[in-house]
Structures are given as structure tokens and as C-alpha cells.
Amino acid sequence: MPADTVVEQAVRARMIASAPKMELVPATLRYERKDPFAVQMAFPASATLAGAAVAWTFSRELLEAGIAAPAGLGDVRIRPYGDDRTVLEFHAREGIAMVHLRTSELRRFLGRTETLVPGGCERQHLDLDQDVSQLLGDAY
Template sequence: MSLRYEPTDPYAVRAAFFTDTDELAEWVLGRDLLADGLTGSAGCGDVRVWPAVGRGDHAMYIALGSPSGTALLEVPVQDVKAFLENTEALVPRGAESGHIDWDLALANLFAKG
């Protein structure tokens, strides 16, 4: 799994991974959801994240669900922590709204309507 972060979309993390059919799947996860899942159960519905019990602080799980199937990913905690620290160096938690181009976001909303 690879994680990608864009400061222009500061609340989101993009997770890409290959499925058992060798197709690339990409999911958009909330950055706060991923951070909350480091220490406890977070999320409901299509995306859930939680620490792997009995694995110390070495792994966490990300469960993804959609009408076409489900996936359970086991991810190294240290990799996720390092990734989140890098995102927070770009956009500190709590400062996300200052990094959004609101004029562009509204223009995109109205263009789709």
C-alpha cells in the first residue's frame, strides 16, 4: 500500500494498493481517521481503522468495504506514523481549512450541479 497527501486537499489521504486481481485500487481516507486509528477504533461504514490487538504497537488494520467487495489491510504502524508526521509538517492538524482554495471548491460544486 502506498499513501499520498496533497496540501491542496488537506483533510484527505489517498491510499493505493493492488487487489488480488492485480488491479490498482485507490481509496480516499480522512487524515484524522487514519490518525485516530493509531490509538483506537475509528470510522464506521465503508472505512474502519484500528490498532492490531496483540501485535504491540507494530501493526494496525484498515478495513474497506464497497458493493463490489471488501479488503482488510494490515499496515505497519511506524510507516503510518511517519507518513502522518510528514503531512502535519506540510499542514498542521487544525489548520487544514486555510489550505483550501474555497473559490475553486465552490466553482467546482456549481459546475457539477
């Protein structure tokens, strides 16, 4: 895939546990032009309790909003924490995973996504014909 259609950024997340210690875990933020409304945050198997890689997909708009004020009501919730951190909460049947990220890293990532697909221009990057073809092809 050409490099100009994807933004990927490695980040160090602090996993918040019930103990006072916060473990540093690797994670990757990813944004693709072909899915212009979505952001993905992936954790490697070594960072999960189940020992399997996990990726969460949520809206870019939610990430932008959550940096400034609490945002999200569903499986992903984001809120500022102090002046330089942002908390991402991932809710699943098994429990809640919470990570702290540097807000500056999130802003840098979002800036890179804006360069790829400016906010408000997402619909121009959707391939609706292909999506409809796939849906109809699956129906036969």
C-alpha cells in the same frame, strides 16, 4: 506539482486472506495540501483481485484515531493490532479487504503530513473560491 504540496510514501502492506498466509503487497499513502482533510491509499493492479489499480480516500483524522483505538463505521475502518501493527479494512459491495501496516510507518507518514499542513489548520489550505467557481461553471 511542486514537491512541497504532496506527501507520498510507499509502504508494504500485508493483505489478510482467508488462508493463514498473508501476502505482501505494495501500496502508496498520499496526502496533498490542496485536499488537506484527506489521505489516499493506493494499490496497484497487481495487488487487486479485479486486476485494476484501486485507491481509497479517507480522512487523515480517521487514520490518526485508528492507530490508537478502533475507528470508523463506514467503508474504511482502522484499528490497532498488537504493539506494532495497524489494520485497515476497506469495505465494498464485492467484499472486505484487510491489510496490516507497521504502525511506525503510519506515524512517520502522519508526521510528514503534519509538517505540510498542521492539524487544525486544514481550512486555511482550502481554495473555496476555486471550488465555487468550478461548481458555478459546471452549472452553465
